[in-house]
Amino acid sequence: MEKPEFIGRAALEKAKPEGLKKMLAGLEMVERGIARDGYKVLDEGGREIGYVTSGSPAPFLKKNIALAYVPPVQAAVGTTVKVEIRGQGVKAQVVPIPFYKRPKKT
Numbered sequence: 001m002e003k004p005e006f007i008g009r010a011a012l013e014k015a016k017p018e019g020l021k022k023m024l025a026g027l028e029m030v031e032r033g034i035a036r037d038g039y040k041v042l043d044e045g046g047r048e049i050g051y052v053t054s055g056s057p058a059p060f061l062k063k064n065i066a067l068a069y070v071p072p073v074q075a076a077v078g079t080t081v082k083v084e085i086r087g088q089g090v091k092a093q094v095v096p097i098p099f100y101k102r103p104k105k106t
Helices: 009-015
Strands: 023-029 040-042 048-058 063-070 080-085 088-095
Touching: 023 048, 023 080, 040 063, 048 080, 063 080, 063 088
Parallel strands: none
Antiparallel strands: 023 063, 023 088, 040 048, 040 080, 048 063, 080 088
């Protein structure tokens, strides 16, 4: 906001007092299942809190991963959530993104 006038400044100033409603979080599936685009994200009580934007198996990591929009409280690394896959809640854990960072060459 310290920069000179730019497109979208008014929208950002308007949104600042309201705070964030959703944040992008990385999910790693703990139980068997693949979270796909549009699947619901549920809290431990089974209430809908967000949705998956993308998900797939990650062969290099040997895990199933996904990105989802969830409330900031639920976006903390280590939080356990569920993804509704075919009507059943499948456990997932919030992990930091990017999922993989290539080691630096020395």
